[in-house]
Amino acid sequence: MKTAVFIGRFQPPHHAHLETITRALARFDRLIVVLGSAFCYPTPKNPFSADEREAMIRASLDAVAAQRLHFVAVADDFYDDPRWFRTVRAAVEGLAGPGAEIYITGYHKDESSYYLHGFGNWPFEPSGVASTLNATDVRNSYFAGNADWKAMVPEAVLRFMEQFAATAEFGRLQAEWKTLQYYRSLDQRYPYPLLHVATDATVLAQAHVLLVERAGALSKGAWALPGGYVEIKETLLEAALRELREETGLQLKPSLLKATKAFDYPGRSLRGRVISFGHYFDLGSAPPPAVQGQDDAARAFWLPLDEFEPHQARFFEDHYQQICWFLGRAPQKPVKPQRKELP
Structure with a gap:
């Protein structure tokens, strides 16, 4: 059975996505759509859950076509590309079954399309779709409050997004989008690209990890490691200890520092080009000390590590991946959140 694989974020699905899916269903026995950037905290870049994106795509197709359409959700894995490829391969092959004839379909949009040729024995079959449509333009129009985006998406997607625009979550994301636009306008005043340096602290005590809940304009309510920007006259370690104390x-x-790591994936932060130096502290067998949210942290708390994986979608930026790195764990697929059905 010839199976096509179409990988993307689909934030949101637009007309070119739907055309690629329709063409693939006409040429192959079935299509597996890989929903990337799954299980992450909603941001203006990734506002919709994997379930919401799947529902939008299904609602844009007729029932007969949808029967040959399957979905898998895959989280980002910024710091281990080979592992991400293995995760996608395992998810697809587990769904396609043994002996499936698998092809990658899609189109070369930009340098981010390198993955199209990264699956070895899965041949690349161009979708034949050439379009200037871009989901970034859809989101920018959507959050800016103009109507241009409505012509870029299928009718079912339009209905869902109009309904979503009436929610409190849309209000939070729109306010965050506006804050990010302001930050970018400041960066544009400089004659060269700005690179920001931050630190984060991963603190463990008796199989608990220390977290804060964000109170600021960006990803309000997300769980994060204590951290922030490095000040002019301090070392990276001094900055990590200061932010830990302040938050x-x-x-x-x-002396409790056990390891450090530069987390430098270029797209790790929507704030701009931010490199964070992670600092890992282990308090050993000592019980978790009392903590209290301060500064820009709404609260501080200790999360048991046996409750860590199910909460992947609550974490800010790449902080879930940072903790996984220091723990020596691979990011795991959590239980899927409850689907919001399309009207």
């Missing part, structure tokens, strides 16, 4: 009240000795 949680916890004061640690530098």
Whole structure:
């Protein structure tokens, strides 16, 4: 059975996405759509869950075509590309079954399309779709409050997005989008690209990890590692210890530092080009100290590690991946959130 695989974020699905899907269903026995950037906290870049994106795509097709359409959701894995390819392959092959004849379909949009040739024995079959449509333009129009986006998406997607625009979550995302536009306008005043340096602190105590809940304009309500930007006259370690103290009240000795890592994926932050130096502290068998949310943290708390994986979608930026790195774990697929059905 000839199976096509179409990988994307579909944030949101637009006409070119739907045309690619329709063409693939006409040429192959079935199509598996890989929904990327799954299980992450909603942002202006990734506002819709995997279930919402699947529902939008299904609602844009007739029932007969939809029967040959299957979906798998895959999380980002910024710091281990080979592992991401293995995760996608395992998910697709698990769904396609043994002996399936698998092809990658899509189109070369930009440098981010390198994955089209990364699956070895899965041949690349161009979709034949040439379009200037871009989901970034759809989202920018949507959050800016103009109507241009409505001509870029299928009718079912339009209905869902109009309904979503009446929710409190849309209001939060739109406010965040406006804040990001302001930040970018400031960056554009400089004659060269700006690179920002931040630090984050991963603190473990008796199989608990220390987290804060964000209170600021960006990803309000998301769970994060204590951290922030490095000040002019401090070292990276000093910055990590200061942010830890300011956000949680916890004061640690530098000698508790066990490891460091530069988290430098270019798209890790919507704030701009931000490199974060992660600092890993292990308090060993000592019980988790009392902490309290301060500064720009609404609260501080200790999360048991056996409750860590199911909450992947609550984490800010790449902080879930940072914790996985220091724990020596591979990112896991959590239980899928409840679907919001299309009207």
